[in-house]
Amino acid sequence: MxxxxxxxxxxxxxxxxxxxxxxxxxxxxxxxxxxxxxxAPAGSHIDPSEIDEAVIAFTGAEVGKPGGPRLPSDRRLRLAACAEPLLTEWFGTARSTVQVSCSGPESWRIFIATSPLQGQAARNNVVKRGDALTILIRGRGFSVQQAGEAMESGAAGDWIFVRTSRKAEPLHARIERPGLAVVPAG
Known part of the structure; x- marks a missing residue:
């Protein structure tokens, strides 16, 4: 007990x-x-509206407008304040995302999606990864073509990697039009 x-x-x-x-x-x-x-002490976080302003200044379009940020930055973001101006640049070849970064002791970077420009969505879908292509090797006074495959997606004028077979070495080619990539020789 x-x-x-x-x-x-x-x-x-x-x-x-x-x-x-x-x-x-x-x-x-x-x-x-x-x-x-x-x-961090109060006030040492960047205001998300500063990120929006940087992206708007970079793209030249307002939030929700073609070419501008799709949505405003999340107001719950708690990123360290940046002592220097924010750095903005395109991320990827499609120009559908802006990379915003802060350099310094507490560096960070985020990616902001942009709304497509009129006709940009169709322009970006010229060649998709895995599409069958005609690969044309063009030189001075000659051209050779062979069937191949796109290893990356891209628009007309973009440089992408292509291959002629599964075991072949990738080639860097410029998309000329849908279904045709050109490798300049010489």
Missing amino acids: MKDSSRKTARRIASVRWRTSLAIGALWCLSLPVAAAGG
């Missing part, structure tokens, strides 16, 4: 200690400045 009551008492004491330590821990966390709790 004595053993059961000792166990119950020990459990009660452990429970009280546990609840007390939780309460003290919660008060301690509430009293700490944000930086000491593991985050």
